[in-house]
Amino acid sequence: MSVSIPSTTRHQHPNTLAEKVSIQCADGVNLAAILCTSTQPHAALMLSGGTGFKKEFYLPMxxxxxxxxxxxxxYDYRGTCESAPNDMRNCDYSYLDYGQQDMPAVLNFLDDRFPALPKLIFGHSVGGQKVGLMPNLHKVKGLVCYATSVGYLPYMPWSYRLKSYYFFYLFAPISIALWGYVAAKRFKIMEDLPGRIVKQWRAWCAQPDHYFDPKFYGKSVPRGSYAQMPFPIHVFWASDDPISNTRSVPGFWKHVKSEAGLSFQVLRPEDWNAKKIDHYGLFRVQFKDSLWREVLSALQRML
Structure with missing residues (x-):
């Protein structure tokens, strides 16, 4: 099902058309999504966001x-924003569903809509992590990531580490006890999240190897295709990112093998005339004529 987005959006972007679409996953869950197209696209791209970010954050890019x-x-992952159920208290979605259900469904949607076009993925943070869990990676021609790493708290600088400890070990448990889910939006922390997802997130962030730790990997977390990704991968990360840094980025990607090559590119604010880039700054419109073109070039090289 698809409906056109209000015309004001088209006026802001006269060369593209945006459609609101509903994408159904294999387990029946519906995801709210927005498809942006031009008159003659030459590739189809799934832009998978970070945890707790709404899809509209990525819309300018x-x-x-x-x-x-x-x-x-x-698109919004299940359990968040416009893909959230009416009753968040009884929402039992798994964090693994992002890669096992949501991402495959969105990719299949693109394949149905654009069967003749090559398919690429651009993943932010968890949007790059969970790609290895997708069962339909044979449809993908390349993967570009930004700020995709482990989330091990001791790898973070103390200022950010304390915020993370507060979120995972104080705020989230109290919120779940009071409301049955992590009601983060009302406190302007991030979008609301199901309690089970945050509990899994916390458990993985307690280990240097994230969900590749032997207590998870091959047990509660499927092995997926991480050892044999069938396409090229290019990873961007910012030098001022407190989460995805010199320890956490290699901490994740050491577990991933690409048959077509795995490359990295660090983005330093001083090289781009910026005060900061951070964990999510790449998507700011201020970088439209600079960093966005770096991402564009990386995607174009994979065609």
Missing amino acids: AHFLAEHGFATVV
Whole structure:
């Protein structure tokens, strides 16, 4: 099902068209998504966001990529934003569902809509992590990631580490006890999340190897395709990112093998005339003529 988005959005982006679409997963869960297209796309792109970010955060970049020939879909993971159920208290979605259900469904949607076009993935944070769990990676031609790493708290600087400890070990448990889910939006922390997802997130962030730790990997976490990813992977990360840094980025990617090559590119604010880039700054419109073009080039090289 798809409906056109209000015309004001088109006026802001005269060269692209945005459609609101509903994408059904194999288990029946519906995801709210927005597809941005131009008149003659030459590739289709799934832009998978970070945990607790709404799809609209990525919409400006999606329009930019659509203007340059990439039909781009952004979406809300199950249990968040417009993909959240009416009753969050009894929502028992798993964090693994992002990679096992949501991402495969969005990719299949693109394949159905654009069967003749090559498919690429651009993943932010968890949007790059969970790709290895997807069962339909044979449809993917390449993966570009930003700020994808382990989330091991001791790898973070103390200032951010304390915030993370507060969120995982104080705020989240109290919120779950009071409301049955992590009601983060009302406190302007992030979007609301199901309690089970945050509990899994916390458990993985307590280990240097994240869910690749032997207590999880191959047991509660499927092995997936991490040892044999069938396409090239390019990973961007910012030098001022407190989460994805010099220890946490290699901490994740040492567990991933690509048959077509795995490359890394560090983004330093001083090289881009910026005060900061951080864990999510790449998606700010201020970088449209600089960092966004770096991402565009990385995607184009994979075609």
